[in-house]
Amino acid sequence: MEMSLATIIFTFMLCTIFIVPCSEAVEKGQGNGLHVGFYGLRCPNAEQIVADVVSKAVEADQKLPAAFIRLFSHDCFVKGCDASILLDTTPSHEPVEMQSPANFGIRGLEVIDEIKARLEAECPETVSCADILAFAAREAVVLSGLPRHKVPAGRRDSRTSRATDVTLPAPATPFDEIIDYFGRRGMSSDEMVVLSGAHSIGAAHCSFFDYRLYNYDQTQAQDPALDLFYAADLSQQCPAPNTLPEAEAKNRVVDFDPITPLFLDNQYYANLMQGKALLQSDQALVTDPRTSAMVMKMAASADSWTRRFVRAMIKMGRINVLTGEHGEIRKNCRAFNSL
Ligand code: HEM
Incomplete structure (x- = not known):
């Protein structure tokens, strides 16, 4: 009886103090084997080292937070959060995930390398690259204006990475x-x-959306879902194909959120409701009846979106993780350990 009372009080305190949802606190130490404070004894400065390196990098390039959030999501959605996206080569020598066109524009890898080098110097072969990606994404969220949240850790790194698995x-x-x-x-x-x-920060290359301006479908050159002023602005930033030198056209990017491009906020949803979505997939969230009510709800409450966003990032970070004896702790995030 006394034990269960203590557990209830402990859980209540966790739920009150942290943004971590109550179910998360109760699951601590379970749920795929990840838990908050995993490196507390093994490498006590691990999360601080990630925070230091990321914040220094963001001082030099304030658009980097978006890169870390995209990197983490592309790792997690493809075969799970196992740092497979970081491998340059694998034992099978097949083309790796990063070579898939869906990973075009992925940035921030040199910062991940720097974090790994610092961690290897401090605690060799202890902190996985998959956890580094999760911690770096958390720092990105914080540096973009949201409250700090606890990140369950204990992921291990895969030894496989195949471009053909990237079906993003x-x-x-x-x-x-x-x-x-x-x-x-x-x-x-x-x-x-x-x-x-997450598309309230960061940017997209023109090639991902310029067909909406010039070549939408057989009957209309421009996507009718686009606000006309917004479309005119986009056309300025991304001139019609073949009107710019190829190299320049390829590198052009446009911010997702023209209003608050550096802040993770619910402005994104207001933009969608006004026909100011950069990507067709973003615009569909508001035109499709299965998701439009949720878009309106998120546009109406910054607090609700913030809470749900943090919770969803933590949940995404649990997709198909390797734990325990599975996988390995890479010494270099770009290469599997030789046996
Ligand atoms: C419906 C699914 C999604 C599609 C089709 C999609 C597509 C894209 C595209 C085409 C870009 C531009 C990349 C570039 O030009 O460099 C992008 C960027 C980005 N995506 Fe997504 N995305 C999706 C879901 C997500 C999710 C779930 C997250 C995070 C939780 C996310 C986070 C980001 C971020 C932060 C950027 C900006 C990256 C940067 O500035 O470097 N996306 N996405």
Whole structure:
């Protein structure tokens, strides 16, 4: 009786003090074997080292937080959060995930290398690259204006990475398939709406959306869902294909959120409701009846979105993780350990 009372009080304190949802606190030490404070004894400064390196890098490039959040999501959605996205080569020598066109524009890898080098110097072969990606994404969230949250850790790194496994949705992927893609990874359509709010920071290359301006379908050159002023602005930033030198056209990017591009906030949802979504997949969230109510709800409450976003990031970070004796702790995030 005394024990269960203590447990209830402990759980209540966890739920009150941290943003971590109550179910998370109760699951501590379970749920795929991840838990908060995993490196507390093994490498007590691990999370601080990640925070230091990330914040220094962001001082030099204030757009980097978006890169870490995208990197983490592309790792987790493809075969789970196992740092497979970071491998340059694998024992099978097949083309790796990073070579997939869906990973075009991934940035921030040199910062992950720096974090790993610092951690190897402090605690050799202890902190996985998969956990580094999770901690770096958390720092990105904090540096973009959201409250600090606790990140369950204990992931291990894979020894495989195949470009053919990268089936990430593209902006023009049919919406049914996108919902299904998230669903197969345990994420609901509400959570998909919430996570898409990550597109309130960062930028996209023109090639991912310029067909909406110039070559939408057989009957219309421009996507009718686009606000006309917004479309005119985008056309300025991304001139029609073949009007710029190829190298320049390839590198052009446009911020997702023209209003608060450096803040993770629910402005993204207000933009969607006004036809100011950069990607077709973002616009679909508000036009499809399965998700439109959730978009309106998130636009209406910054607090609700913040809470749900943090919870969904933690849940995404649990997708198919390797724990215990599975996988390995890489010494270099770009290479598997030789046996
Ligand atoms: C429906 C699913 C999604 C699609 C089709 C999609 C597509 C894209 C595309 C095309 C870009 C631009 C990449 C570039 O040009 O460099 C991008 C960027 C980004 N995505 Fe997504 N995304 C999706 C879901 C997500 C999710 C779930 C997250 C995070 C939880 C996320 C976070 C980001 C971030 C932060 C960026 C900006 C990256 C940067 O500035 O370097 N995306 N996404």
